[in-house]
Amino acid sequence: MTKTGERLFDGADWDFRTLQRVHDACEEIAKSELGLDVYPNQIEVITAEQMLDAYSSVGMPLFYKHWSFGKHFAFQEASYRKGYMGLAYEIVINSSPCISYLMEENTATMQTLVIAHAAFGHNHFFKNNYLFKQWTDADGILDYLEFAKGYISHCEDRHGRRAVEHTLDAAHALMSHGIDRYPGKKKLDLRTEEKRAGERRAHEESAFNDLWRTVPTGPAKTRAALTAERRRILLGLPQENILYFLEKTAPRLQPWQREVLRIVRHIAQYFYPQSQTKVMNEGTATYTHYRIMNRLHEQDRISDGNFLEFLQSHTNVVFQPEFDDPRFSGFNPYALGFAMMQDIERIVTEPEDEDREWFPDIAGRGDVMGVLREVWANYRDESFIGQFLSPRLVRRLRLFHLHDDPAETAGIRVDAIHDERGYRRVRRELARQYDVGFIDPNIEVVDVDLEGDRRLMLRHTVVKGSQLVETDARRVLQHLADLWSYDVVLTEVDTHDKVLKEYVVSPRILPAVA
Amino acid sequence: MHIVDRRLNPGGKSLENRQRFLRRAKALVQGAVKKTSQDRDIKDVLEGGEITIPLDGMDEPRFRREGGTRDMVLPGNKKFIEGDILPRPNQGGGRGTGPGEGDSEDAFRFVLSRDEFVNLFLDDLELPDLAKRKLAEAESEGLHRAGYTTSGSPANISVSRTVKLALARRVALRRPRPEQIAELEAEAAEAEEPRRSELLAQIAALKAKAKRIPFIDPIDIRYRRFETVPKPVAQAVMFCLMDVSGSMSEHMKDLAKRFYMLLYVFLKRRYRHVEIVFIRHTDRAEEVDEDTFFHGPASGGTLVSSALQAMHDIVRTRFRPADWNIYAAQASDGDNMTSDSLLTGRLLTEQILPVTQFFAYLEVGEAANYTFDMPDSSLWTLYERLRNEGAPLAMRKVSERSEIFPVFQDLFKRRGKQEKATP
Numbered sequence: 001m002t003k004t005g006e007r008l009f010d011g012a013d014w015d016f017r018t019l020q021r022v023h024d025a026c027e028e029i030a031k032s033e034l035g036l037d038v039y040p041n042q043i044e045v046i047t048a049e050q051m052l053d054a055y056s057s058v059g060m061p062l063f064y065k066h067w068s069f070g071k072h073f074a075f076q077e078a079s080y081r082k083g084y085m086g087l088a089y090e091i092v093i094n095s096s097p098c099i100s101y102l103m104e105e106n107t108a109t110m111q112t113l114v115i116a117h118a119a120f121g122h123n124h125f126f127k128n129n130y131l132f133k134q135w136t137d138a139d140g141i142l143d144y145l146e147f148a149k150g151y152i153s154h155c156e157d158r159h160g161r162r163a164v165e166h167t168l169d170a171a172h173a174l175m176s177h178g179i180d181r182y183p184g185k186k187k188l189d190l191r192t193e194e195k196r197a198g199e200r201r202a203h204e205e206s207a208f209n210d211l212w213r214t215v216p217t218g219p220a221k222t223r224a225a226l227t228a229e230r231r232r233i234l235l236g237l238p239q240e241n242i243l244y245f246l247e248k249t250a251p252r253l254q255p256w257q258r259e260v261l262r263i264v265r266h267i268a269q270y271f272y273p274q275s276q277t278k279v280m281n282e283g284t285a286t287y288t289h290y291r292i293m294n295r296l297h298e299q300d301r302i303s304d305g306n307f308l309e310f311l312q313s314h315t316n317v318v319f320q321p322e323f324d325d326p327r328f329s330g331f332n333p334y335a336l337g338f339a340m341m342q343d344i345e346r347i348v349t350e351p352e353d354e355d356r357e358w359f360p361d362i363a364g365r366g367d368v369m370g371v372l373r374e375v376w377a378n379y380r381d382e383s384f385i386g387q388f389l390s391p392r393l394v395r396r397l398r399l400f401h402l403h404d405d406p407a408e409t410a411g412i413r414v415d416a417i418h419d420e421r422g423y424r425r426v427r428r429e430l431a432r433q434y435d436v437g438f439i440d441p442n443i444e445v446v447d448v449d450l451e452g453d454r455r456l457m458l459r460h461t462v463v464k465g466s467q468l469v470e471t472d473a474r475r476v477l478q479h480l481a482d483l484w485s486y487d488v489v490l491t492e493v494d495t496h497d498k499v500l501k502e503y504v505v506s507p508r509i510l511p512a513v514a
Numbered sequence: 515m516h517i518v519d520r521r522l523n524p525g526g527k528s529l530e531n532r533q534r535f536l537r538r539a540k541a542l543v544q545g546a547v548k549k550t551s552q553d554r555d556i557k558d559v560l561e562g563g564e565i566t567i568p569l570d571g572m573d574e575p576r577f578r579r580e581g582g583t584r585d586m587v588l589p590g591n592k593k594f595i596e597g598d599i600l601p602r603p604n605q606g607g608g609r610g611t612g613p614g615e616g617d618s619e620d621a622f623r624f625v626l627s628r629d630e631f632v633n634l635f636l637d638d639l640e641l642p643d644l645a646k647r648k649l650a651e652a653e654s655e656g657l658h659r660a661g662y663t664t665s666g667s668p669a670n671i672s673v674s675r676t677v678k679l680a681l682a683r684r685v686a687l688r689r690p691r692p693e694q695i696a697e698l699e700a701e702a703a704e705a706e707e708p709r710r711s712e713l714l715a716q717i718a719a720l721k722a723k724a725k726r727i728p729f730i731d732p733i734d735i736r737y738r739r740f741e742t743v744p745k746p747v748a749q750a751v752m753f754c755l756m757d758v759s760g761s762m763s764e765h766m767k768d769l770a771k772r773f774y775m776l777l778y779v780f781l782k783r784r785y786r787h788v789e790i791v792f793i794r795h796t797d798r799a800e801e802v803d804e805d806t807f808f809h810g811p812a813s814g815g816t817l818v819s820s821a822l823q824a825m826h827d828i829v830r831t832r833f834r835p836a837d838w839n840i841y842a843a844q845a846s847d848g849d850n851m852t853s854d855s856l857l858t859g860r861l862l863t864e865q866i867l868p869v870t871q872f873f874a875y876l877e878v879g880e881a882a883n884y885t886f887d888m889p890d891s892s893l894w895t896l897y898e899r900l901r902n903e904g905a906p907l908a909m910r911k912v913s914e915r916s917e918i919f920p921v922f923q924d925l926f927k928r929r930g931k932q933e934k935a936t937p
Contacts (some may be wrong), residue, residue, distance in 0.1 A: 016517050021515050044518040053527040068534030068574050074624035075529040078564065081625060104521055129541075163688040322590020331589070368684050395840070400591040402600070403582040417591055430587040441577050466582030475575035 006102065007361060012107035019043060022112045023119065029295050030120040034288065035369050035450060038123040039138060040099040043115065046101050048389070049086045052077055054101060054357030058090045058271070062145050064152040064263075066168050092124040094274070096138040103235075109306040113313065116292040121285030129280070130187035131273035141270060147194040148263045155256050158298045167257050170479035171243060171264035176440055178265040179272050189273065193266065197259055204255070238444040238459075241265070241482070252485040261422045261483075276436050279381045283337020286318060287372070316365030320397070340384070343370060343393045354391060386431035389425045401429045406465075421498045443490070454486040462494045467501065477505040535572075536630065542567040547626070547634045551898025568622045585745060592898040606815050632783060634668060664841075680734040689727040690720040747788040750839040755821045755829075758794045758812045759844035761914040770845030771808055772918045773876050777843055780926065785839065791828060796822035796849075801828065818850045818893060819857040826865045835869040842866065850889025855896050863894045872908065879913035 008025055009018045018438075023041065030036040046054070056073035057063035080087065093099040100118040102253040126132050132194055137144075156164045171178070187474070232238075243265040248259045258512055274281070294313075297307040320335035344481045347355045347370050351363035362371050379387065401416040416422030416429070432438055447457045460468060473490070481488040490503040547567040585693045594600070609850060618636070626634070662675055667847045702713040754774050756767070774790075792807035793799055796814030799821040825916060827841065833840060848857065868875060875897055894909070910921045 016519070018517070020516050023517075027515075041856045042518065044520045046520045047525075048521060049525050050527070053525075056528050056531065065530050065534060065535035070528060070531030071539075071572060071574075072531070073532055078624040099698045101520075103517060165538075169574075176576055182709070194821040266636070320589055323588035324590065324592075328590075374537055383837065398587045399587055399591070400594055401585065401587050401591055404586070404602075405581065406601075407583065411599045411601045413597055414594045414600065415585075417594060417596050419596070422596060432585070433574065433587060441579050443577060459835050460577075464585075466579040466585045467582075469578045470579050472575045472578050476577055501610065 006301070007303060008112065008296070009108040009306075010303070012109070014108040014111055018108060019111060021113070022108075022115055024299055025206070025296060026112070026116045026120055026292050029292050030116075030124075030288070033295065033369075034120075034287070034291060035373060036120055036124040037127060039096040039127050042099045042100050042120045044099060044244065045104055045117060047104055049229040050086055051091070051101065051103055052090050052447075055087075057352050059093065060145055061093065061142070062149055064149045064168075066172075067165065068169075068172065074093040090114040090118045092122045093141075094122075094132060094136055094138055094270075095141050098126065098138075098385060099124040104178050107309065109302065109309045110313065112296070112302065113289055113293060113304075113310055116289035117285045120282060121290065124288070125277070125281050125284045125376055129277060130371070130378055130381055131276060135273050136270050137190045139453055140194075144190035144194055144266065147197070148267070151197065151263065155260065158252070159256060164260065166482070168264070171261050173476045174246075175264055177443055178241060178261075178268045180244070180269065181258075181436070190266065192470050198257075199237075209255050224426040226269035227425075233448060235448060237448075238446045240444045242443070242445060242458075243268075246480075246483050250484050253483065257483075259495065275381075275439075276380045276382070276434075278333040279331075279340075279434065280376065280379065280384050281337070282333040283341045284372075284376050286314075286334050287341035290314065303419065305481070316467045322398075335446050339393060339397070340388055342373065344368075344375065344388060346392075347390065352392075355448030357378075358390060359388070369452040382431050383462075385434060386427060389427045389430065392419075394418045394423055394426055399426045401426050417491050421506070438463065454482075456486065456488045458488065458490045460490060460492045462492050462500060465494070467492055473503060474505065477503055478508065481505045481507040520527040536634075539567060539572050540634070542572070543626075544634050547631060559611055562744075564623055580684060590855070596902070630778065637789050643657065656743055656809065658743050660739050662736040662743040663739040664733075664736065666739070670737040670740075672736050672738045675736040676730065676734050679736065680730045682726065683731065683734060684729070687727050690724050692724075695720050695724070723845060749837070750781050750785040751788070751791060751833050752781055753787045753791050753793060753825050753840070753842040754807065754845040755793050755795070755825065755842060755846075756807065757796075757816055757818070757821075758807075759796045759849065760813050760817045761816075761847050761849055762878075763880065765880065766845075767808055767919060768849055769878040769915065770876060772915065773845065773874075773912070775792050775842060776922045777841065777874075777916065780922075789833075791825075793821050793824050793828075795824070799824035816846075816849045817853060817854050818844075819854050819861055820845065822858060829869060840870045841872050842870050843876060845876045845878055846877070846893055848877050848893045850891075850893045850896070853894060855892070858893075859896060859900055862907075863900060863903075867905055873906070875907060875909040875911070876921070877911045879911060 007498075009023050014022075023043065030038070051097060052073065054061070055076050057071045063069065087103065089103055089110055093101075098119065100115070100123075102114055126136075131194050132138075141417060152168070153165060185227070231299040232267045234243075235249055246253070247261040248264065250258075293302070293307070293310050294301045297304075302310075318332070318335045318338045318341075320332045322327075345368045346494050347359055348365050348368045351359075356363045365371055375384065375388065395418045398418055400414060400418065402412050402414045404416040416425040418426065442461045443462065444459055444461075445456065448461045449455050449457070477488055477490055485507050487507075488503075488505050491499050492506075493499050543565065546567045588735050635779065662672060690792065698713055698717050698720070700712055702717065705713055752774075754770075756762070758767075760924050768922050778788065790804070792802050792804055794802055794810075794812065796812055796818060797817040797818065798814070800818075801824065802810065804843055821844070829835065831839060864872075875893075877891065877894055894911075897907055910925065912918060913919050
């Protein structure tokens with residue numbers, strides 16, 4: 001083993017020069033040995049209070065103001081103060097430059113771990129994974145957030161805080177249904193978005209003429225002209241992006257309200273890839289920091305004592321309690337991701353016959369980082385697990401599949417375990433747990449009665465008998481109706497088009513949203 | 515790579531969001547604050563603390579699903595084999611990862627800071643009699659430095675400014691310096707004849723010039739200038755008057771104490787400096803410390819006028835009404851000697867009320883569950899008559915702990931605009 005350079009630090013203390021040395025050492029390994037391709041790094045040192053601040057605005061360094069963030073802050077502060085909750089060691093933002101927040105309390109070892117984890121692991125993933133490339137604009141996000149913050153506070157000045165708050169409440173309720181799930185016609189470019197909004201406003205201001213108000217409008221189009229079929233095509237129905245639909249077609253929204261919906265929608269879209277790649281993202285980052293830390297130790301740039309400190313916290317991070325453990329609360333994405341990355345490393349370097357049979361493409365290829373980089377770039381959680389969960393790992397984690405059918409009175413059936421017959425089924429089911437198509441309810445706008453009472457019709461296609469929770473559904477629909485300003489109908493149908501339940505909600509009479 | 519130290523950035527980035535949240539949840543939080551404060555020892559009212567509010571109206575609804583057939587993959591199989599049927603856990607399966615978020619707790623706990631707590635606690639309360647307060651504010655005046663002036667009293671001469679100006683003038687007019695003259699004189703003493711008389715002439719000219727240009731001229735003199743500005747009275751004194759005669763029970767004293775504490779908290783929020791004067795009385799009045807006031811034993815008859823007289827004396831000697839906002843709260847069970855009524859009434863209307871901002875009378879009663887109204891006590895009757903004659907008195911009856919806050923709130927309720935405007 002090569003022994004290069006001297007110790008990066010001694011003991012637990014660090015200063016900014018230490019961080020710089022650590023970063024340079026990590027960068028050398030990341031680039032030359034792991035072949036990572038990262039955005040430029042920006043490392044920010046923050047206090048615990050600032051970390052709490054960041055928590056409450058979904059980790060972003062700047063965000064528009066809304067009471068719900070205050071609520072989260074109050075809640076998190078309370079649980080942090082009582083010691084129910086520890087704070088993360090870092091937060092990393094998918095932007096260019098890639099910003100990593102480090103807590104000032106971390107020891108030097110922890111800072112090294114965190115820099116390797118966030119500034120190289122996550123950073124590489126953000127820059128290279130196809131979902132992030134497709135859906136997010138790392139160069140523009142900070143500027144766009146700045147614009148969003150300014151725009152919303154500008155709206156508050158102009159239209160009153162209550163009106164803006166109300167629109168935001170409604171938009172937030174529908175946020176999970178404000179996402180384009182399939183790549184659209186053009187790439188999202190947040191800079192242009194911001195410019196577009198500014199130009200539109202400037203145009204409105206320059207072209208404003210009060211006389212237009214007095215011009216009589218022409219007679220309405222004849223009813224026959226718009227057949228239902230044509231209407232649906234014109235409106236782009238069915239549409240699963242409810243916020244987009246409202247922004248474009250809601251009859252009585254003010255222009256600024258449409259812009260607010262657009263902002264919320266863009267931000268939801270920005271976070272869309274993150275929710276689909278939790279396991280992969282954390283797996284990538286954990287694998288990266290593990291490799292870098294080990295290498296630093298081999299090079300004798302961190303001492304044995306510091307390395308043990310690292311191993312201890314690494315072990316905590318990748319701990320996966322078993323299902324009957326009181327600490328169990330689902331799969332730990334760090335543990336699963338890291339285990340799979342290591343498993344791939346094993347398959348690539350020391351395959352067994354079973355691996356050759358299951359993974360003919362990669363077994364024994366020898367180039368670990370090449371394979372991993374390819375995997376990191378081209379998969380999301382669902383496809384990653386569906387493709388790369390090996391029988392050996394299923395055995396090691398002793399995975400089993402439970403099928404809980406309420407119609408079955410006897411109990412829950414064990415459908416598959418870690419045996420020859422079960423590998424594929426376990427893998428398929430686990431992959432499905434990470435499939436966004438199954439995680440979010442499938443709700444679409446199907447039609448609008450434009451000639452009649454303008455009611456908006458939505459449909460929830462019920463999968464596996466799982467229906468909406470009524471109280472929450474009514475509240476969300478209330479917000480939806482307020483934005484639409486006419487009645488809203490949601491029907492829940494099963495896969496055989498049988499109607500299970502129908503909700504009808506009328507808009508509230510709002511205190512003059514002007 | 516950049517390293518940025520954000521630790522020094524101003525904190526409280528979430529403050530505005532937090533305030534928005536509190537504003538939105540105001541009614542709920544306020545209710546919770548009041549409820550919490552009832553359970554608390556009144557001394558701790560000022561402290562912040564954890565409160566719990568129902569999530570009603572503060573929820574952030576999302577479409578969530580539940581029920582239906584569920585499939586889950588779990589780690590750590592020990593003995594199951596394919597086809598086993600496991601009995602359901604009691605409540606239909608709480609473990610495992612169900613779809614949606616389990617974010618439906620029905621109550622929400624969080625911590626309020628001390629200031630937030632007090633603000634919410636005393637929100638929509640207002641000091642009464644603002645017109646008079648303004649008057650009191652205007653009466654006291656303070657001096658402020660306001661630059662320099664060319665005229666004034668000798669005591670106000672600004673030496674440094676004067677010397678500075680004199681120096682500038684001397685330099686500008688090229689007044690010869692004494693060193694320069696001394697130098698020439700020394701040279702003259704040793705010089706030969708033609709040169710000597712030349713030097714002497716030069717010295718004479720310089721001396722004459724120095725005489726023409728004085729070291730300090732009257733035009734250099736500057737005086738410090740002061741302006742009088744109205745100074746807001748930022749201090750208040752609170753008089754606690756209490757009847758401690760035998761008829762006052764511990765319960766009644768407790769009620770009074772709670773009221774005083776509320777008043778103290780309230781005044782504390784409005785004034786930078788609040789003093790408290792405790793006057794207890796039987797048939798004699800004396801100023802005592804807090805502990806004696808509430809716990810010291812005393813017995814005797816009841817003469818309310820003695821307390822009023824004591825308060826009046828203290829005001830006259832220690833608290834000039836121009837400098838102090840004076841508040842008084844009197845607690846009593848209502849007993850008073852009938853013969854004392856006249857004196858009490860006169861003291862109150864002629865001496866006390868004109869100088870106080872606010873005078874509250876709290877009649878405390880036993881906690882017994884009266885089903886009928888007690889006949890009005892002698893003091894109540896007297897005060898009521900005075901009030902009807904136009905004296906600005908606030909008076910309430912209290913017999914239960916839980917009534918203290920409502921009564922207090924009632925007394926200091928923010929009034930409508932018109933009411934406020936009328937003096």
